[in-house]
Amino acid sequence: MAPLRHGLVETAPPRDHGKKRRGRVKEAALAEADALISLPPDALDNILVRLGIRDAVRTSALSRVWRHRWEALPYLDLHFPRLGGDEGAPAGLWSLYGILLRCPGRVRLFHAELDGPYAGRVHDWLFVLSRRGVEILDLSFNDSFPTLPSSVFSCSRLTSLSLFGCAIPLLPAGFVAFPDLKKLTLANVHLEDYGEYQLEEIIRTSPLLEYLVLTDVFIDGEHIREWVIRAPNLRHLTICSENYYGWILKDLTCLNSAVIDWFDNVVHHDFAKFLSGLVQVRKLLVVSFNAPSAMIPKIILCTFHNLKSLKLRMHFYL
Known part of the structure; x- marks a missing residue:
């Protein structure tokens, strides 16, 4: 240290250790990123x-090499x-169009929990998703x-369709099938009059269907019409309903498990006839809040x- 006038002593400027440490961390991260980019595609x-x-898009900030990697x-x-915390808005949904424009690859899975402002844009999304060959579609309103x-x-x-909190339109003219569908889950959905036949057609034309859940599926109409659930590859079935909608089970030869959750007014219908369609099942759970005593001998x-x-x-009563 050199002496200065008036008895002052010159001191070296303090070292910014934090800045150097951050620099080393950044260099290590870049080195790791460069190592990753050399992996097989x-x-x-x-x-x-x-x-x-969202995190895949963020990798574009790593380096120039990573800038467009996610788009491939x-x-x-x-x-x-x-x-x-975001007023119920789906996280990141505002960026969907930008993502689809920049990344031309197919969409394997699309899951969204939607509120009112976004519900009106579903038609445009479904049009794009169908052209991108979407395989798993999960929409919740x-x-x-x-x-x-x-x-x-x-x-x-x-291969999988899950719908919650919506009304299902009539089948359009020219509807063929879901030939690859293996899982169908409908919960709190509404169908128009004769909607039971629409469900029958969807299930019948899905030959690979293995998993079927119908929970609070409401069908319009004053008269109950019988319709058939025919699915030779079905392995699991859940039916939860407050009302009887005329289900008939046929050709469930591969059925492994079933959950039947009915209110008492449903059980009063021909329960024995319904059970005859479950004779192949291995695991059976029957739930009823108020079960008539006559139901037990039928089972x-x-x-x-x-x-x-x-x-x-169940809660038993006489």
């Missing part, structure tokens, strides 16, 4: 898809959950209960060919 695609679309993904999994556009039936490559006397587990959850 299939491995890198798998990593980016598992990150989720051969397929996208798009999740847009609802965030309570929290407050608006809209009627889905008929373009939902144009998604012919679906016990039914001849089940492969039954390994039977559970009854």
